[in-house]
Amino acid sequence: MRPIVDFLLNDWLNVTSLTERARFADHGAETFAQVLDTCERIAREKYAPFNRLVDTQEPHFDGEKVTLPQATHDAWKAYAESGMLSAAQDYDIGGMQLPYVVEAAANGFFGKASVSIGAGMLTTGNANLLMAHGSPLQQQVFALNEFSGRFSGTMCLSEPQAGSSLSDVATRATPDGAGFEQDPLGARFRLVGNKMWISAGEHELTENIIHLVLAKIPGEDGKLVPGVKGISLFIVPKHMVGTDGALTGERNDVVLAGLNHKCGWRGTTNTLLNFGEGKFKPQGQGGAIGYLVGEPGQGLKYMFHMMNEARIGVGIAATMLGMAGYEASLAYARQRPQGRPIAGAGAQAESGPKVTKDAARPQVPIIEHADVKRMLLAQKSYCEGALALELYCARLVDEAHTGTPEAAAEASLLLEVLTPIAKSWPSEWCLEANSLAIQVHGGYGYTRDFPVEQYWRDNRLNMIHEGTHGIQALDLLGRKVVMQGGAGLKLLAGRMSDTITRAGQVDGLAAMANGLAAAVQQLGAATKSAWATGNPEEALANATPYLQAFGHVVLSWIWLELALVAKASQPVTDEHAARNAGLLAAARYFHVYELPKIGAWLNVVAAREPVCREMQDAWF
């Protein structure tokens, strides 16, 4: 995978140009490469060898403690020591001031080696949020100890009765008596409620676990405000902490109610947590102690501030599982002998064409069969395309943070439109890649003696968490492409148009350029038709096919971009020439086999096809 990462970062995204900016001025191609080297090495040594182990030795809860394999402890320690938890942070708090695009690429190696050992993403996200919205002391006590790896972090959004529907959050936060506002760690509340699907919600990897919890502060009538506006954000540590960051020795009232036993991703504890059930009584009272972050009622806004990066993180995880399967099936196809080439051309006889295979010849490695090459090329086009999309989005995050005001605004707007794709597309298509990886292995791929079935199981999560496919689709068609009068869609179309213009002038890319131009037009027309009646119910009934089509158009654009770079490159080695040929083949594969699928998806969008929304319960 490293060659494609290097190609994307250097040949395409030109990340070293970021070092012209003050924040990244100390960096250069070498420091970026060192970070990638280090992560690749740790992933190879501390993650990959234990990926099957964490699948079979699931987290175990004895009623008191959650036990994880030693390998998980070792992996966490190595990750924390690498400094990656605070890679993006300022030097003065121990960070590396690394561009996000390099951080994201480097973290990819861990996802590919063992997606479910790693729990760094949530801790980093948690601490980053506090750096953006917490008080200086909250940053000092909680975030900095997370960056060092002493504490870890969670994000507690969902509840058993409210998964995708955050407006129905029912966890209550009531002021903790007189003077509650004077606590130096933040206004002090007592939380009561249940949180579901909390990853890394309980374990012994770190001294403490810092939960960031969405909850509602009741009004004067004691009732919770319906909807998302009443949601506030609280820091709820598992163990109480003093202002010096030391544990006070007192346990907060956060109790593990149960572990979720999943189809895959089994190395990560996934929990149902009870807040304030009364098992512990911190400071002598009932209710879990939580410190308000920022202003009341702004909880969801703060969470969503981090959402782009969280969703890119999911996209990268999905991509890396796809990559892992691609590499495994490629290696298998190269060494597995089976069958013979199809021979015996010639005119079609009356009884049909003659398809012969000379059984006396030795079998060939299956990579020589066209259908196996098809399955590998599909995987390559899905996974390398997805990686390119994710790194493009990550580069936009850097632009939004460190670009000129105008460039930053553009990058933010593009990110709004692309994030639902960055989250959903790899979740769907790199899962398909994993299925193809199994298929390349035949029966062996279906056994637990080979790694591919686990990748496939692990990857199935990604269409569900951090906003399901359906939620991403509503976000895209219901919000992102229509916001600001469609400014985001126009901006993206402009970028695509620029690529099309450039590709139209390059020998061999005209057909792809024309295909993409037609697709962009078709997508724009379908967007308009969907909203032609202005009725959200009609428009959004086909939001998911819209999301699928939009994703395929974006990926066709990405592949045309990569084809342009490959065409422009002057290969100095055979490896470079082969890499370029492979990129061009994958681009062609995507344009010829995949892009035409948008017709079926956009037809129903444009027609505002009603058969789904008009379907009645009794008819099923």
Place this chain on the structure above:
Amino acid sequence: MRPIVDFLLNDWLNVTSLTERARFADHGAETFAQVLDTCERIAREKYAPFNRLVDTQEPHFDGEKVTLPQATHDAWKAYAESGMLSAAQDYDIGGMQLPYVVEAAANGFFGKASVSIGAGMLTTGNANLLMAHGSPLQQQVFALNEFSGRFSGTMCLSEPQAGSSLSDVATRATPDGAGFEQDPLGARFRLVGNKMWISAGEHELTENIIHLVLAKIPGEDGKLVPGVKGISLFIVPKHMVGTDGALTGERNDVVLAGLNHKCGWRGTTNTLLNFGEGKFKPQGQGGAIGYLVGEPGQGLKYMFHMMNEARIGVGIAATMLGMAGYEASLAYARQRPQGRPIAGAGAQAESGPKVTKDAARPQVPIIEHADVKRMLLAQKSYCEGALALELYCARLVDEAHTGTPEAAAEASLLLEVLTPIAKSWPSEWCLEANSLAIQVHGGYGYTRDFPVEQYWRDNRLNMIHEGTHGIQALDLLGRKVVMQGGAGLKLLAGRMSDTITRAGQVDGLAAMANGLAAAVQQLGAATKSAWATGNPEEALANATPYLQAFGHVVLSWIWLELALVAKASQPVTDEHAARNAGLLAAARYFHVYELPKIGAWLNVVAAREPVCREMQDAWF
């Protein structure tokens, strides 16, 4: 599921008309219904409650015996006692003379309840083969004891080095000394070799296990004949049997080398068997004793004689897993409250349309959301459509066996073309249905507390065994649609044309009829283009997309057939009216959302797109 089964058998396929034939004359609508009732009940009582148990308590081998859960023993016993093992056999050997279409439908209930407990299919197939090609004594000693459930059977085709490539079978069968041809149980050989992926290859469910084994008899030079022509078929019992059917007490040299540990389908033992490794020395000699079935060199022909039914069996298993997930997710969607309807229609404002949800209103069951209805309707269209296809093919098997010579020949030809679809289409799309069933459940569907993740894991096998997707595709485009000058394809197109003509005259079905007509034309044109150069390498490089498109055209035809019946039916109850409305919605869904997908698949077929076959190893 029962209502749709009854609808397909009675309202569509009119199976009671089969009772006009001598073989089925004692049957009637009531006896057919009784068989379905019995199987439904046994499946509900003895299979369904233990489906998760057989997933978690995998077969265990202690070096001597394979231990299976008690539930598996109970299920086998109940199945054998039901008489279903010999349902299709003559009355005079204890059979029911049941039409295959009813047998297949009835067996479906077991697949839906717990696909991996059931091992009946292989035993029935094994014994059926012997009834067709074995000697009278082989039938008496082996087949009849399988029909009674005293013995069970396997099919031993694949070897570790030869999965899909049967021409490379390396198991050797040498004549067992002087007089080897005089053994009353059949010419006696000694077999040495290894067989992989053998389902139910070792267990204690039955007194004996009867292996049907493909092996090669060396020529006079001691060498095996390359290719499939040298393959013969042998009966290799685990325990030696006398001509009276009693066990002699001697163990044959068939040894379990290991169990395969699979991603799903864990209730069925799947084995690597060593034949003639020397652990046992039956009759004092080395090599497993095997009795030749029929003539030497005809082994594969005999096996393939049973292949249509075996592949329909896989198609039904895949369909039933899809059905199980559909029913589970439908039930979940009806009771799970989450979110609110999209409200707030009105003109599109400058800042985009106003999408509002009144958070103060109670949440609604998720079945009220259009996107959830879409996921359920997709499942319905995949699974009920697949079931219809399978039962249509099963009805063709009956026609081939009991129809007039002309009808039988037509049915056989149609089956040749449809079998690759019957095997592959449900394997792909009912797996997709299972993924949608997980998605409907959200995070819960990804846990092992709900059944849908297991259905998804179990179903992933079906694209692999009994001929992979790629093998089915080569069979279809390389053989079936070109054999006899394309006679099979013409026959199928004629049947479709008839449906189109009838539907064209029915109010509300014209659009679907036109759509199917265009699709059939497109498929025919692509078939011609694929073979236009007469070069198999060029034609077959896109065999899999061809298979996918062909399958979608077939399913669109099936759905148009069902829509015709629903339109013609005069509902007498609200349930019937709802059922008809549901069938029409599913037909529409399939035609509007699914059929247009063929464009992308057929484009590459017609263009003989070379990017996959021209891809080079070094470019990956």
